[in-house]
Amino acid sequence: xxxxxxxxxxxxxxxxxxxxxxxxxxxxxxxxxxxxxxxxxxxxxxxxxxxxxxxxxxxxxxxxxxxxxxxxxxxxxxxxxxxxxxxxxxxxxxxxxxxxxxxxxxxxxxxxxxxx
Numbered sequence: 001x002x003x004x005x006x007x008x009x010x011x012x013x014x015x016x017x018x019x020x021x022x023x024x025x026x027x028x029x030x031x032x033x034x035x036x037x038x039x040x041x042x043x044x045x046x047x048x049x050x051x052x053x054x055x056x057x058x059x060x061x062x063x064x065x066x067x068x069x070x071x072x073x074x075x076x077x078x079x080x081x082x083x084x085x086x087x088x089x090x091x092x093x094x095x096x097x098x099x100x101x102x103x104x105x106x107x108x109x110x111x112x113x114x115x116x
Contacts, residue, residue: 001047008044008100022069026062029069029105038108039077039084043070050099052090063101070105079107 002009010016012028021041022029032040043066049055055063067086074084084107089096 003048003100006048006100007098008042008102009048012044012046022073024069027065027069029073032104037106037111039074039079039105041070041073041105043073043103043105044100049101051096052088052101055101066101066103070103074105074107077107079105083107083111085111 002012007016011018011030018030018033020028020030022043026046027043028046029041029043032042045062045066049059049062052063066088070086071080074080084105087104087106088101
């Protein structure tokens, strides 16, 4: 259930190299190629889901697991005390540029609000 043209699906198929930070049977975490903070990692499902609008009740557990994986990683790299941001964009108007759901973990410096 991977898309042949999706960059994240290509990472899952190992067609594009990435620095993997988390991996299990359902999820993959890797460092962002264009980091916006000292820690900027992405967590994706191993199946192609374009946006969170495409997640149904059955897929809700997968979204929860994305968040748990990112939180565990934040703790592992020492961000839990100073703070971090988790971001999941939905659609072009929200800044989604890759249409394969992905959760951003950002931290390692003070993060302003609104972002940017």
